Amino acid sequence: xxxxxxxxxxxxxxxxxxxxxxxxxxxxxxxxxxxxxxxxxxxxxxxxxxxxxxxxxxxxxxxxxxxxxxxxxxxxxxxxxxxxxxxxxxxxxxxxxxxxxxxxxxxxxxxxxxxxxxxxxxxxxxxxxxxxxxxxxxxxxxxxxxxxxxxxxxxxxxxxxxxxxxxxxxxxxxxxxxxxxxxxxxxxxxxxxxxxxxxxxxxxxxxxxxxxxxxxxxxxxxxxxxxxxxxxxx
Numbered sequence: 461x462x463x464x465x466x467x468x469x470x471x472x473x474x475x476x477x478x479x480x481x482x483x484x485x486x487x488x489x490x491x492x493x494x495x496x497x498x499x500x501x502x503x504x505x506x507x508x509x510x511x512x513x514x515x516x517x518x519x520x521x522x523x524x525x526x527x528x529x530x531x532x533x534x535x536x537x538x539x540x541x542x543x544x545x546x547x548x549x550x551x552x553x554x555x556x557x558x559x560x561x562x563x564x565x566x567x568x569x570x571x572x573x574x575x576x577x578x579x580x581x582x583x584x585x586x587x588x589x590x591x592x593x594x595x596x597x598x599x600x601x602x603x604x605x606x607x608x609x610x611x612x613x614x615x616x617x618x619x620x621x622x623x624x625x626x627x628x629x630x631x632x633x634x635x636x637x638x639x640x641x642x643x644x645x646x647x648x649x650x651x652x653x654x655x656x657x658x659x660x661x662x663x664x665x666x667x668x669x670x671x672x673x674x675x676x677x678x679x680x681x682x683x684x685x686x687x688x689x690x691x692x693x694x
Contacts, residue, residue: 461486461520461646462507462538462615468515469499469506469670476502477670480516484615489637489647491661491678493654493691498667500650501543504617507648508540509533520615534563537614543623543650545604549593553584556592556603560610569612577606580636598629605636609645616640617648622656634660654691658682666691 462484469477477499484490492500505511507518509530518525520536528536547556557577561570578585581602587595592603601621608616618637622630634656641647651657658664658678666674666687674681681687 462648463519464503464507464516465518466516467503467506467513467518469502469511469513475670477506477513480667480670480672482665482672482675484646484648485663487641487644487646488662489641489649489660491649491651491657491664492667493651493657493664493681494667495691496652497669499670500667501619502670503667504540504542504619504648504650507533507617508538510540531563534611535565537612538617539608539611539613539615540617541604541608541619541621543619545600547592547600547603547607549591551592552589553592553595553603554588557584557606557610560607561612563611566611570610573610573612577609580609580639581606598625598632601625601629601633602636605640609640613645615646615648617650619650620652621649622651622653630656654687655682658687 465481467477467480480503492503494500506513509528513526520538523536525533557574558570561567561573583599584602584606592600621633625633637647638660649657658681661678664678664681665672
């Protein structure tokens, strides 16, 4: 479904990604894991068009992504939920969600998808008229993911959805990601919570200093001695 080959990305003169290749198949959850600064968020920003690669290709089916603008990439169904939620704090929950359905192809489906978002996140229905900035961290993350779903994604890219959440909310967030996947949405997950991410993922890739150093099924990577030592402290 999504194929990234030999991706090279730099911030000015500082190289961030080196010859990164991976694929995401339809209906999978694929996890990108690694330490801070490994290049995980840079990878998602490049796929979504926020950064331009210096080399390599990105394909969604038969469409090349590297020359498209972010709105064009969203129209193709590649939706990025960024780290830090990036909500509009002085707008209501409902208004934030509706903004996710702003793309031309998504507008006719906004009310139906809004109802689906409330079905996945019942708490948001209760707080529909509350300002987003007054919500808890977990509730704000629900809004961010719900806003992404409003675009009708084929691939939903989630950047650190559990960051800063209480343990009980971390468990809930991973449950929701699995539910979204079971509803037919392919998920590309960037997550520092390596154990949770690989336990959930069908397949995973380990990034170190801008390089893919390991790949395999989630279970294979969880059992890998290097992964267990470096990321699980075992």
